[in-house]
Amino acid sequence: MTAAAPSVDGRTPLAATPRPDARVRRARLRRRAVPYLLLAPALVLFGVFKAYPIVSSLLLSLTTGSGSVTRGAGLANYRRLLDDPLFWTALGNTGRILVVQVPVMLALALLMAVGLNAALVRWRVVWRLGIFMPTVTGLVATGVLFAFLLNTESGAVNKALEAIGLSGVDWFGSGFWSRMAIVLVLTWHYTGYNAVIYLAGLQGIPRELYEAAMVDGAGPVRRFTSVTLPALRPVLLFTVVLSTIGTLQLFDEPYVLTRGGPDNATLTVSMYLYDNGFRYFDFGYASAIAYALTLIVSVLGAVQMRLMGERE
Incomplete structure (x- = not known):
């Protein structure tokens, strides 16, 4: 078994092992990440089927035209509502x-x-x-x-x-x-x-x-x-x-x-x-x-x- 190389001052260095506080931090990060991983599928579904349609319809309300032919209209649709x-x-x-x-x-x-x-x-x-x-x-x-x-x-x-x-x-x-x-x-x-x-x-x-x-x-x-x-x-x-x-x-x-x-x-x-x-x-x-x-x-x-x- 190869011995560890001596240091400059003649002392043998300690083995390169993680410090205990680093292991604790990694364990805490894993524990904190678990809820987000469990929520991720629901968040993705919410974003695709809820948030995206809501934002898209809001942007769509700022356009005019029919079918696929639309153009920007600003607040014209909301002013039209009033009249x-x-x-x-x-x-x-x-x-x-x-x-x-x-x-x-x-x-x-x-x-x-x-x-x-x-x-x-x-x-x-x-x-x-x-x-x-x-x-x-x-x-x-x-x-x-x-x-x-x-x-x-x-x-x-x-x-x-x-x-x-x-x-x-x-x-x-x-x-x-x-x-x-x-x-x-x-x-x-x-x-x-x-x-x-x-x-x-x-x-x-x-x-x-x-x-x-x-x-x-x-x-x-x-x-x-x-x-x-x-x-x-x-x-x-x-x-x-x-x-x-x-x-x-x-x-x-x-x-x-x-x-x-x-x-x-x-x-x-x-x-x-x-x-x-x-x-x-x-x-x-x-x-x-x-x-x-x-x-x-x-x-x-x-x-x-x-x-x-x-x-x-």
Whole structure:
């Protein structure tokens, strides 16, 4: 075995072994790298299928033209939005549906949840399944179903109204009633979903709060307003924001039921976006509509969280 060469001063050098602190640093680096390696596939997929389309559509909103022939337009598409009466019509229709449908649906969902949470209700599992079933029904199938039910001449709803002495409603020939038809479809489809969420929130409220309120002499209404509603504030905020976003993005139901008619009375922002993008192939303007809708959703969500969020 060859001996180590002596140094200049005559002493034998130590073997070239890594210092302990260097090994510790390398081990720490490996441990820190493991989470990023595990996240890498998800980050790559997010970048390819989420971030890239978002950035591309933003750049596309700054162009004009149809198909593959486009040119830079700056903010022209956004200025066009401000002067587009059809866009404001679509936004107004969406807003009218929103201010009616969301409060009615959430109020019904809360009443259903309170009823199902009552100890006297029998077969609660069956009732929960029954109210949740409309949620899993396809939106297109729901629209086709209600198109038959609300048919002016032979629909079951008008037949039922006539059976009790009321006149039938021209559901799809009147602007007001066509919007109410969409409200009816949305309420039927999503009330059970929100009721199940409220039911989970109700079951998480400690019984001691209700017992203390009863000891203080609070009746059912007082307990509901002073105990139930404050305890459900985070759940209420979640459902209000989620329902608002969903209604602002409304597309399937009016597209199947009314195709935006009569006379654009049920044209929504998402339908107008679709028409510009896939009927007229004006992708730049359609992208501008999408970002305008995103801004509206963000502002409304922030306002709702400010008004309904937790207070110190």
